[in-house]
Amino acid sequence: MKVRQISIFMENRAGRLSEVMQLVGDSGVNIRALSLADTSDFGILRLIVNDVDKALGALRKAGHTVSVTDVVAVEVPDRPGGLAGILVPLSADGVNVEYMYAFVEKATDKAVVIFRFEDADAALKTLKTVGISVLSAETVASL
Amino acid sequence: MMNQASTVNYWDSAHECMPVAELRELQLERLQKTVKTLWNKVPYYRQKMKALGVTPSDIRSLQDVQKLPFTTKEDLRLSYPYQAFAVPMEKVVRIHASSGTTGKSTVVGYTRRDMDNWSDLVARFLVAGGLTSQDIVHIAFGYGLFTGGFGLHYGAEKVGASVIPVSSGRSERQIQIMQDFGSTALVCTPSYAIYLAEIMQNMGVKASDLKLRLGFFGGEFWSHLMRKEIQEHLKIVATDNYGLSEVMGPGVSGECIQQEGMHIFEDHFLVELIDPSTGAPADPQKGGELVITTLTKEAIPVVRYRTRDLCAFLPNPCPCGRTFVRMSKISGRSDDMLIIRGVNVFPSQIEEVLLGIKGIMPHYQLVVSRDGALDNLEVHVEVSEGFFFDEMKKQQEFARAIEHKLENVVGVRARIKLVEPKTIERSEGKAKRVVDLRKLT
Structure with a gap:
């Protein structure tokens, strides 16, 4: 994704x-x-x-x-500690973030963070394991 | 008017003021000997002669030199390191090399007699420019493979002056030494002389605090305007001298105190001016590319070396009484070589570095400017997709890698500026490789 x-x-x-x-x-x-x-x-x-x-x-x-x-778009709960909840498991698995930037969705209470990972596949695996949802290209395009 | 001739000093008046007819005879005799040596000892040049169907016996007059093949920097590079030597290494007492791409610089050797001649010729222009055995000579040229430092050093010692081999760099210390040691003659590049004058001003040192009276400048092109500036700021008489390591080093020619052109030491060098595009003789007064044949070099004799330096010969004898022809200041290059802080830089070297980074050639442009007295080189590199990294860190590493390699290979520090595609000016589809913003003439 x-x-x-x-x-x-x-x-x-x-x-x-x-x-x-x-x-x-x-x-x-x-x-x-x-x-x-x-x-x-x-x-x-x-x-x-x-x-x-x-x-x-x-x-x-x-x-x-x-x-x-290829980057990964992750939905982050728009509340204190939301982003940390994503970064901590990634860091624990040794996945490096090259850079990232965020934007806030208009109609929801979530923020979207765009990640450029050193190894996107490893990142996706970790995110899946900890149950963090990743947005598809179609979803991002229609935000 | 003062009679100039009565105040002129010579190092070797027997040769420097030789009647022209005698000089031509001496040149022919030495030319024939040089050609014979090359034919017998230097295979690459013999091959070149054979290709043109010339043998040493075809050289019967000085004009016959035109029958001989040119020697280019490329010939000498291909002879790296010792193939152009005409003597066994046991006869070689000194080795120098010109700046150039690593492994591709031109290596030159000197026999004991070459060294003796070299210091003699340097002594000639030092004395012609006013040096005496009373002087204290401050040499701020780098000592090393570059011929400037050692060349001037041995010449000044031969004159009997007291030589301080300060070498280059550490400008404030240079001025301190000039003050404390009482240096009377300064040897460096003209741009460094201007730079030193600026540093002096910053340090609050006035020209009158120093004992400097003479300056011998070479290693790069400089204008009459620069001379005026140097003379005014340092309160010295500044003379120009010329040479290149491929034919010897400094001491090919030098100005006398008339400051009207550099006397070419014709008993050691046979000179021609050619049209750089056709190789045909050029009108000496209109000027052309200087071509030099060494007449006494033992270790590396070279015939018709294409210097790529453009100049003219001055008509009429010089009031100083020397009979040698005088060359004008170098007005430019017939190739695209740049001299940056005294280092020879060819765009082709920079191309090699750029090509080496990722195996493809970006569009680039060299922008040379002068910041105060020092040359600044900026290399603008167009970032096409092959050189574009999405990560800032990698993009900056790319620029640093070029900078680092350029400094290693070319020997000058350059600033790399990454620019957008198609922003470098192109004329007739060809990129303009060099923009020189320095005002040298």
């Missing part, structure tokens, strides 16, 4: 983010979640969208450097 995430290489200069957003918007793709990691020179923009292939097509056509990474 992995979700495809788009990463975009971006130079750290004024207006660049809005240009990319414009491009994705113009292609009729809706962004479900995003995160931006940056340095003084460049940044990596990560997007979860409702139509990965359409977004990829538009970005590549415009000459952007993109890549697709």
